Amino acid sequence: MEKLSTRDRIIEAAYTLFSEKGYHGTSTREIAKTASVSEVTLFRIFGTKESLFEEVLKTKSIIPDLLAMIRDVENYSLEDLLFSLAKRFYYTLVSKKKFIMITFSEVNQYSEKIIDIYQKLIDQIDELLVRIFSKYKNSNRNFDLKIIAMAFRGMIFDLFLTNEILLRKDITKSEINRILSSYVKIVLNSIE
Amino acid sequence: MEKLSTRDRIIEAAYTLFSEKGYHGTSTREIAKTASVSEVTLFRIFGTKESLFEEVLKTKSIIPDLLAMIRDVENYSLEDLLFSLAKRFYYTLVSKKKFIMITFSEVNQYSEKIIDIYQKLIDQIDELLVRIFSKYKNSNRNFDLKIIAMAFRGMIFDLFLTNEILLRKDITKSEINRILSSYVKIVLNSIE
């Protein structure tokens, strides 16, 4: 276990509590207690609860992870490439579950910020997929590649949402991978 | 405009406010004011904020709508059937947007209840789709129909989530229908 600075301990505690009980459901007293820090220290460092919240969002954002995913695409065969992307996407979502919970809970309070976060990411993921598809596609079917990209991203995101957030299923990694690999095949059927 | 009873006016106000600001972000005073009712009346009828919340969930549940969708399946061609199901599913989600917002915001606080709500619905939708698919399928591919059902449901749910809740896009009905019809074709490609 790493030793965390006082500041980081507060951010960790706030991150977890906000994701479990929402912004309004979490008190600063509780955050301080969870971080084993006095409430005064919390306010000395962050000033207000609101700005602590914004620091949490900044520090724990999913954006860098997903941008890294987009950058790291390698030149496999189409099927291998899509499968590795699907896995990387799914497990990035899992590792950022708390961040996603927070943004979903506060989507109305912070709608502009949250639209900003997700709009660009979604667009970039879809663009990447379209670029990949168009490199490999054989025929011109009567539906466009953008919609296939949306469908692929949607299947995976919904799988995450259903298993990890709504139903909290204990589903094995190999079962997840089996499903993701089937999803890849569904997409391949539509472009090949 | 219908005249609502005092009780129903409170439920309507609470429904909207809970969906916009969450349970903890909404005060009983605000609910009463929005419903044009005195706060005392609110407590006389519902006793506690908590039980008002539960009444809202009961009254506004998406369950009956989705069960009706499952019952009303008619005998079109496979493509027409899936397309009409897709539309019905999507627009039911849209009409129950506030309910979905509330359950997402409070998923940690009321996890058992919310798992109960969605677990059965998801299972029944997937079962219905598998039943439909197996009636029409021609060959035995190497991935099973359950996974195609999950993919189909997932695409549509994610489309709703992305457009209506996360990004609040102003997307036309005909554009939605174009996307849904493409989603149907993606699925058809995988079972035919």
Place this chain on the structure above:
DNA sequence: CATGTAAGTAAGTAATCACTTACTTAATTT
């Protein structure tokens, strides 16, 4: 006319909220 019902008003409860002030302690740096 008398009674019951559904609502309102005014006031107040104890608890909790975010946040502040004033002072102290311990360790590190200069």
Place this chain on the structure above:
DNA sequence: AAATTAAGTAAGTGATTACTTACTTACATG
């Protein structure tokens, strides 16, 4: 050794919270 820094403690601020009490008003029903 003196000064700075990062933390703590104790106490309290005014505002807001869910919820209550006591009494009142207006209307409908028997």
